[in-house]
Amino acid sequence: MGASLYAQTGAGEALLPEESFYTHLNGSLFLPGEYLHYKLYGLSANDKSFDALSKIAYVELLNDKAESVYKKTIYLSENTGYSDFFIPTTLASGNYKFIAYSSFMLNNKEQQFFEQDIFIINPYTSNQKDIWKDSLTVNLDDPTANPSLNSSKIELTKNSFSKREKVRGIARLPAGNYSVSVRILDSIPSPKLTSLEDYVQIFLSSPESLKLTALEHTPESRGKILKGQLASTTNDLQSKNIALSIPVLSDREETGEEFYLSFATTDKTGKFILNINEAFSGNDGFIQVLDSNQDFNIKIDSFPVFEKTALSFSDFGITGGMENTILKRSIHNQIENSFFIKKPDTLLLPIRKNIFDWDAKETFVLDDYKRFKSVRETFIEVVTYARLSRENESYQIHVFGYPPYEEFWGEALLIVDGIPILDVGRFVDSYSSDKIEKIKVIREKKFLGGRFYKGVVLIETFDLDFAKNQAADYVKNIKINSGNITRSYFKQTYNKESRLPDYRTQLLWDPNLKLDFDNSFDFYTSDVKGKFEISIQGFTKEGEAVSLYKTFMVD
Numbered sequence: 001m002g003a004s005l006y007a008q009t010g011a012g013e014a015l016l017p018e019e020s021f022y023t024h025l026n027g028s029l030f031l032p033g034e035y036l037h038y039k040l041y042g043l044s045a046n047d048k049s050f051d052a053l054s055k056i057a058y059v060e061l062l063n064d065k066a067e068s069v070y071k072k073t074i075y076l077s078e079n080t081g082y083s084d085f086f087i088p089t090t091l092a093s094g095n096y097k098f099i100a101y102s103s104f105m106l107n108n109k110e111q112q113f114f115e116q117d118i119f120i121i122n123p124y125t126s127n128q129k130d131i132w133k134d135s136l137t138v139n140l141d142d143p144t145a146n147p148s149l150n151s152s153k154i155e156l157t158k159n160s161f162s163k164r165e166k167v168r169g170i171a172r173l174p175a176g177n178y179s180v181s182v183r184i185l186d187s188i189p190s191p192k193l194t195s196l197e198d199y200v201q202i203f204l205s206s207p208e209s210l211k212l213t214a215l216e217h218t219p220e221s222r223g224k225i226l227k228g229q230l231a232s233t234t235n236d237l238q239s240k241n242i243a244l245s246i247p248v249l250s251d252r253e254e255t256g257e258e259f260y261l262s263f264a265t266t267d268k269t270g271k272f273i274l275n276i277n278e279a280f281s282g283n284d285g286f287i288q289v290l291d292s293n294q295d296f297n298i299k300i301d302s303f304p305v306f307e308k309t310a311l312s313f314s315d316f317g318i319t320g321g322m323e324n325t326i327l328k329r330s331i332h333n334q335i336e337n338s339f340f341i342k343k344p345d346t347l348l349l350p351i352r353k354n355i356f357d358w359d360a361k362e363t364f365v366l367d368d369y370k371r372f373k374s375v376r377e378t379f380i381e382v383v384t385y386a387r388l389s390r391e392n393e394s395y396q397i398h399v400f401g402y403p404p405y406e407e408f409w410g411e412a413l414l415i416v417d418g419i420p421i422l423d424v425g426r427f428v429d430s431y432s433s434d435k436i437e438k439i440k441v442i443r444e445k446k447f448l449g450g451r452f453y454k455g456v457v458l459i460e461t462f463d464l465d466f467a468k469n470q471a472a473d474y475v476k477n478i479k480i481n482s483g484n485i486t487r488s489y490f491k492q493t494y495n496k497e498s499r500l501p502d503y504r505t506q507l508l509w510d511p512n513l514k515l516d517f518d519n520s521f522d523f524y525t526s527d528v529k530g531k532f533e534i535s536i537q538g539f540t541k542e543g544e545a546v547s548l549y550k551t552f553m554v555d
Contacts, residue, residue, distance in 0.1 A: 018045040019052040021100040021114050022199045023059070024537040026181040026509050029119045029190035031326070032089040033333035036061075036118070037489075039082040039179040039511040040074055040100055041196065041539065043203055050177075050539040051079055054102035056220035058481075061085065061118065062097045064130075066308035069096070073224060073481045075279040080177060082486060082511035093122045093131045095313045104219040106304050113306070114199070117191035119316040123330045133317035154534055154550035161525050161554050164494050164502065168522045171515060171536060173546060178515075178538030182508040182523055185531045185551065188322055191314055195547035196537040217304055223277030226480070227301040228287070230270035234295050237270030241290040241449035242298075244274050246282065246480070247418040247467040258354040259418025263290075263449035276480070285480045286419055286467050290449050294422075294474040303481070332503035332528065339500055354418070355448075356456065361440040371434065378433045385441040386412070386457050388428060395425035399455025402443050410454030413446070417459070417466040419475060431470065437462045492524045502526040513538070525554045 019042065026037040038059065042052025054076075061070040069091060074081035096118040105113065121131065153172040161167055171178075218225060226244065230237050246260035260280060264272040289296045318326070362385045372378045379388050385400045387408045398408040414421040421427050442456040467475075489509055492502065508523035513536065515521060525532075536548040 017053060018108070019043060019054060019102060019105065020045075020112065020203050021052065021057050021102065022194075022196050022203075022537075023098065023100045023114050023116065024179045024181070024196065024511075024535075025098065025116055025193060026506060027183050027186075027190075028117060028193055029121070029186045029188060030087045031121055031330055031333055032087050032091065032124060033330070033337050034087050035506070035509075036085045036087060036098075037082070037181065037506075037509045037511070038084065038098070039537075040076070040080060041177075041537075042076060042079040043200065045204060050543045050545075052076075052102070053219045053221055054104050055222065056224050057081060057100060057102050059083075059098065059100045062099065062308065062311070063092070064095050064313045066097075066311055071481060073279075075224075078177065080511075082179070084487070087120065089122065089124050091120055091122060092125060093120060093128050095131075095316055096120055097311055097313060101306065102220065103217045103225070103304060106217045106306050109307065112203070114194075115311070116194060117314040117316075119190045119314070121188070121318060121326055123326050128318070131317040133319050135319060153548050154536065156550065156552055159552050161552060163525055163527050163529070163554060165525050166494070166522060167507075167525060167552070168520055169534065169550070170518065170520050171513075171548065173515065173519060173536070173548075174540045174542075176538055176540040176546065178513040178536055178546065179511045180508060180513045180521065181535045182506070182532060183535075184505040184528060185533050187325060187530075188318065189316055191316065193535075196539075197545045197547040200545040223275045224480075226274040226276060226285075228272055228274075229299050229301070230266055230272070230289065231297040231299065232270075232295055235291075237266055238268040239450065240266040240270070240272075240296070241451060242266065242272050242274065243288055243290050243420050243449055244276075245286045245418045245420070245467065246276075246280050247284070247286070248464050258357065261355055261415070261418055261420075265450045280480075283479050283481070284467070285478045286471060286475050287478055288420065288422070288472075288475045290420060290422065290451075292422065296474075298476050300478050329505070332505070335501050336503050356442060356458065359442045359444060359446075359456075361442055361458070364439045364441075366433070366436055366438060373433065375428045375431055375433050375436070378436070378439075383439050383441065383457075385443060386439070386455075388424070390425070393425065395428050397424050397457055399441055399443055399457065401445075401454065412455040412457055413448060413453040414457050415459070416470075417461055417464050419467050419471055422474075423472060426472065427470075435461045435463065492526070494524055503528055507532060529554050 022041045022043060024039045030036055040057050041050065044051050044053065057074045057076060059072050059074060060068045063069055070085050072083055074083060098116045098118050100114040155170040157168060230240060242264045244262045248259050260278060262274050262276060264274045266272045287298055364383050366382065369382045372381055376388060379386055387398045389396050389398060397412045397414050398410065399412040400406065400408055414424055416427065436459055438460050440458040444455065446453050446456055492504065504526040505528055507525060513521065531551055531553055534550040536546065538546050540546060
C-alpha cells in the first residue's frame, strides 16, 4: 500500500500539504474586445514540488467591491490548466483582482491565494470617474532590467523588426512545462505582473503543512465535488440513490461528446457527495432521487467562499493625455474582432465518455426501419431486445439477456439523453417517437446507484433536448460552474500576401509551449508598432521554476 497523503500528528490531527496555484497571465491592462489569457501551475509546499494535491482549481475576476464578475472551474492535467476570458463591454472601467485557488485552500483562513491586480479601461462608457486622475506618477517597469530575470536565455536574431516580419526566438531551456506570451508593453501605467520565480519564493516561505483536526473542505483530487442533502417529512433518508446527469449540449457527431452520468448514495442524514471527474461544455446539470416515491426535496450545498474583505485593490487611472492612445487601441480591437472569422481559434471540446461506453450494445437507428407513431409500437416492432410490460397502469421496461438468461425478466433502466426515467409509462404515453433518433440496448446486468438493473436502454433524440423540455418535475435542474474548454489558439502566418488588416497587440499566446529540436519558437509581428515583451513561465522536469523575459521593437 502506498504512503498516505495525510501525515498523522496526534489524536484526531492531520498534517496536509499546503498548495497554491501560480497563474501566468498575458497582461494586466485590458480593454473590451481583448482576451485575458491565463495558465495555472499547481504548487505544493510540503515537498517543494510542482504537484498540487487538488486537480480542480477556480479562478475569479473581482471588481473593487470584491464582487465576482467572472468565475471558472479549471480541470488540471499534469498539474496545469488554462483558459481565457473575453473582456465584455459591460465591464466598467476600474481596478480589478484576478485570483486563483482550490476548495482545499479554503480550510486555511490565512492561506495566501494567488492574486494579480488588473486594470480595465472601458472607453465605451461615459462614466470614467473611478479611474480619472488629474495627474499620474508614471513608473513603467522594464522586466529585463532585473538581472535575476536575465534575458540572455532568450535569443533573437535582432532587436528590431519590421511589420509582419517573422520572429524566430531560441529559449535556452531544458525539457519542461512552459507557457509563452508575446504582447505589447503598455504606455499606460498598469499593474506589474508577478513572475513564477518570485511567487514560488513567496509561497515556499509559508508553512509547509496545514494542521487540521477537522477537514471542512475535501481536496478535489479526483474531480469536482458536488455536495447536497435530501429532506423529506414522510420518507427515510438513508441509502437513497442519487443520479446526476449532465446532458450533451452540442452536436455529438462533431464533438464526440457524450452525456455524463454519476451516482451517489445518501447517508443516514440524507447527505450525499457526487464526484464529477470530467470537464464539460455546459452549465446545466439534472439531479434526481432514483426512488418510486418522489416526496423529497434536494438541496445542493453552495460553493464555499473565502473572506474577500481583506483584499487590497490598486488605484491605477488615466489622464486626458492618454485619450488618443486608448482610442487608437480601441479601434484596433474593433477591427481585429470584425475579422475574427478569418483568424479563428479552435475549440478543443472535451471528448467526454459516459459510463456505458465500454458496454456491448444492440443499436437500432429508427430511420433504418419503418417508422411507427408511438413509442410502444416502436418497441414492439423494432427493438427486438427490449420489451415493455404494463400492470395496473404502470409500465416497466425489460431487456432480453445473454445466455443462460435468455428471457425478459427483471427491471431494466431507461435513460433518455442521459436522464434516467423513473416513470416509464409517462414517457411511453406522451413522447413522440418521431423525435427519437436511435435506441441502444445493453443486455448485461448493471450495478448503478446502489442497485442492480437487468440491462439498460439508452434512447437518443435528434435534438438532444429531452432534459430541458420533457424531464419530470422531480428532476431538478441545477447550475454547475462548467469546466475549462481549451483552445488551440490562432497563430498568424504570412506565407503569402494578405490584405487583411492586422492590429494584433498579442502576437503570441501558447499555454503549451513546444520548443523545436533546437529550442526555437516563432511568431509574426503585426501592423502595430511599439515595444513588445516575450514572457516565458513554467517549470523544468526537475521542478525548477523558470521566468524569462525579452523585449524587442517593431518599427
